[in-house]
Amino acid sequence: MSTSAVITGTGLYTPPEAISNEELVASFNAWVDLHNEAHADEIANGSIEAKTHSSAEFIEKASGIKSRYVINKAGILDPHRMVPDIPERPNTDSSVMCEIACLAANQAIDAAGITPAEVDAVIVAASNMQRAYPAMAIEVQAALGATGFAFDMNVACSSATFGIQQASDAVKSGSAQRVLVVNPEICTGHLNFRDRDSHFIFGDVATAVVIEAGADAEDGMGWEILDSRMQTLFSNNIRNNFGFLNRADESGIGHLDKLFVQEGRKVFKEVCPAVAEQITAQLQSLGINANDLKRIWLHQANQNMNDLIARKVFGRDPAPEESPTILDEYANTSSAGSIIAFHKHSADLRPGELAVLCSFGAGYSIGSIVLRKR
Numbered sequence: 001m002s003t004s005a006v007i008t009g010t011g012l013y014t015p016p017e018a019i020s021n022e023e024l025v026a027s028f029n030a031w032v033d034l035h036n037e038a039h040a041d042e043i044a045n046g047s048i049e050a051k052t053h054s055s056a057e058f059i060e061k062a063s064g065i066k067s068r069y070v071i072n073k074a075g076i077l078d079p080h081r082m083v084p085d086i087p088e089r090p091n092t093d094s095s096v097m098c099e100i101a102c103l104a105a106n107q108a109i110d111a112a113g114i115t116p117a118e119v120d121a122v123i124v125a126a127s128n129m130q131r132a133y134p135a136m137a138i139e140v141q142a143a144l145g146a147t148g149f150a151f152d153m154n155v156a157c158s159s160a161t162f163g164i165q166q167a168s169d170a171v172k173s174g175s176a177q178r179v180l181v182v183n184p185e186i187c188t189g190h191l192n193f194r195d196r197d198s199h200f201i202f203g204d205v206a207t208a209v210v211i212e213a214g215a216d217a218e219d220g221m222g223w224e225i226l227d228s229r230m231q232t233l234f235s236n237n238i239r240n241n242f243g244f245l246n247r248a249d250e251s252g253i254g255h256l257d258k259l260f261v262q263e264g265r266k267v268f269k270e271v272c273p274a275v276a277e278q279i280t281a282q283l284q285s286l287g288i289n290a291n292d293l294k295r296i297w298l299h300q301a302n303q304n305m306n307d308l309i310a311r312k313v314f315g316r317d318p319a320p321e322e323s324p325t326i327l328d329e330y331a332n333t334s335s336a337g338s339i340i341a342f343h344k345h346s347a348d349l350r351p352g353e354l355a356v357l358c359s360f361g362a363g364y365s366i367g368s369i370v371l372r373k374r
């Protein structure tokens with residue numbers, strides 16, 4: 001593995017519809033009132049507990065989220081439905097996940113200054129795949145007109161950074177020359193909009209990056225991948241039991257564990273120190289001082305988490321531009337979050353400047369990539 005790997009292009013697809021905290025809370029509270037009215041007798045005799053209203057102020061204070069983009073707004077906000085309304089398509093049409101993946105991917109391919117046919121590997125790396133098979137990546141490969149091979153992978157929120165490492169290894173070993181890693185995240189499909197603790201957390205988006213062998217990348221273009229570190233630590237604190245075996249036990253069908261469930265406080269406490277330690281150890285082993293970093297693009301799950309991690313890494317309060325936030329506008333978009341921050345807040349870096357791209361989440365999984373602007 002002598003050649004280097006370079007990120008030469010990024011892309012971002014943002015759905016046209018957005019839901020503010022206020023809109024989301026109004027719909028949630030309307031559902032709570034309907035629910036409590038329908039169960040007034042059981043609530044009065046103590047057999048069930050009344051549901052409690054949500055609050056836009058709580059959401060912004062606890063998470064930093066103000067709004068989120070979604071594939072379908074009306075279905076989510078309808079208090080009688082609270083699920084996105086995304087009609088199934090015939091197998092002869094592009095699937096919705098493939099469609100948004102291609103919208104991000106084509107931008108990344110254009111930014112890299114290559115043609116789709118020059119891409120010889122496609123990795124769809126995301127938390128929420130639309131179906132079991134054929135792989136989403138193979139549908140994306142065909143829709144783009146890419147060549148070579150394609151596969152899906154899922155490491156929840158760390159799917160993008162783990163995918164970039166796979167791509168980097170592929171170009172370094174020569175198994176591919178130009179790899180597209182694409183992260184279509186339709187998180188609202190697996191979010192329980194009737195759960196007060198988590199109904200505000202996620203949004204929908206797609207991101208993409210192109211990784212090329214250094215020898216193929218135009219001089220002065222893109223970001224050299226100096227180092228990548230991946231770590232996984234098993235935890236049940238972020239879990240979703242949806243899967244093909246659900247039908248083998250009818251008693252569990254429709255239960256809430258088939259959607260996103262988390263112990264948010266535990267995640268916060270356990271993941272923040274592990275992320276800061278990983279980045280710090282990585283920088284030390286590369287002989288890089290944290291203050292030589294121009295930027296860290298962190299996973300976008302919670303503003304308080306990011307503030308804490310950035311403070312631990314830099315050993316001081318970083319300036320807002322050193323650790324950019326997109327969470328306020330996009331909410332948590334799982335694997336896409338750090339890539340959105342990278343895509344939107346990287347154009348001002350100059351050749352030679354150093355930065356870290358880092359994700360963390362379910363698994364637990366932590367991926368950190370040190371980049372140098374070419």
Ligand code: CO8
Nearest residue numbers: 054055058062127157187190196260264265301302361362
């Ligand atoms: N409105 C008003 N009050 C509320 C609400 C609400 N919506 N929700 C909770 N409260 C109340 C609680 O009842 C509690 O009240 P009390 O103190 O009286 O008991 C109080 O607020 C505090 O509750 P919490 O302790 O739960 O609140 P926190 O301050 O911990 O904030 C967070 C909750 C925001 C969830 C926070 O814990 C957090 O962000 N933790 C980290 C989560 C994280 O990073 N998770 C990563 C998950 S993403 C991932 O890995 C990808 C998974 C795959 C994608 C799936 C797509 C669907």
